[in-house]
Amino acid sequence: MTDPEEEQAPPSKTQRKRAMEALQELGKELVDLPVDRMKRVELPEDLREAVRAAQRMSRHDEARRRQLQYIGRVMRDVDPEPIRRSLAVVRGDSVDETAKLHRIERLRTALLADEKKLYEIAENFPSVDRQHLRSLRRAALLEQEQGKAPRSYRAIFQLLKDLDSPAEAPSTENDHDHR
Template sequence: MVSRPEYHDPADEDGMEPPSKSSRKRAMHALQDLGQQLVDLSVERLRKVPMPEELFDAVRDAQRFTSHEARRRQMQYIGKLMRNVDPEPIQAQLDVFNGVSAAEVARQHRLEKLRADFIEDEKVLEHIANTWPQADLQHLRTLRRNALKERDNNKPPKSFREIFRVLRDLEAAGADDDTPDDSPEQA
């Protein structure tokens, strides 16, 4: 009697099957899509994304190409380069740019609360001055006065929005030194 060789299942060794061809293709397309998001960024934002120099150069080349076929090939090349890069830090930075990250959402909520507190009580201006000494306090007072007038007259909240922009810019400028705590109770 001839014995038949036993079937050896590679999944028995490590408990996992190798990824299917379809799942590998999906992963490669996801990396290419991430590369496309990089190509769509401005140069200033692109410099803030953590990536190897070779990938940065490939993305900059893709931004220059106008021919559809050249751009398509370059996108495939970017996808190939992305296979050797950890996509998590890149995706995290893109999420920050898109306002999707939890830290970015928390920062926006903190600034919105600070703005609301400032509109309700001008004494919050002292906290703003202590937190960001470079702040133009007279400009903020004017914006607050205009925002209150707009609210009373049921006009569009132009100054209210401008206060948020000013606070956001102040925080961004202050983030280079040390990120301050924005709670007015600690003023």
């Protein structure tokens, strides 16, 4: 008696083709990303170069199709799961990322409803420029009142999002001169 896993047959041609098409589709998602979001996805350098080359192709012709196939071939040697997770975060599909965005939206709504929320934000994020945030709040309320485009409203969201990102967290390392 042998273990059923040992007798497992190699993948069929159809299975291999589906896997290759899935990698190509993942590569196409990478190519379709805006450059600023692309920078946030961790990729091996050869794959990053192949994606950049496809992004520079303005026409969707045979050359671009071949480049996408090449990206799929390069991806055979890469674990696609970390790339899929990174894409989910960049697209906002990640549950954590979605929860963070909802939390920021609630904070923005609370700030617009009550100026006292400004002090709570300043307490939680000491690096925030209170005067700038206060002026954005006033401008956003004025925009809402006058039915104008919500520029300041969006700026508040971006400011809160930047404050909430780990890259903005204060560093305790190298703050002191170690002699």
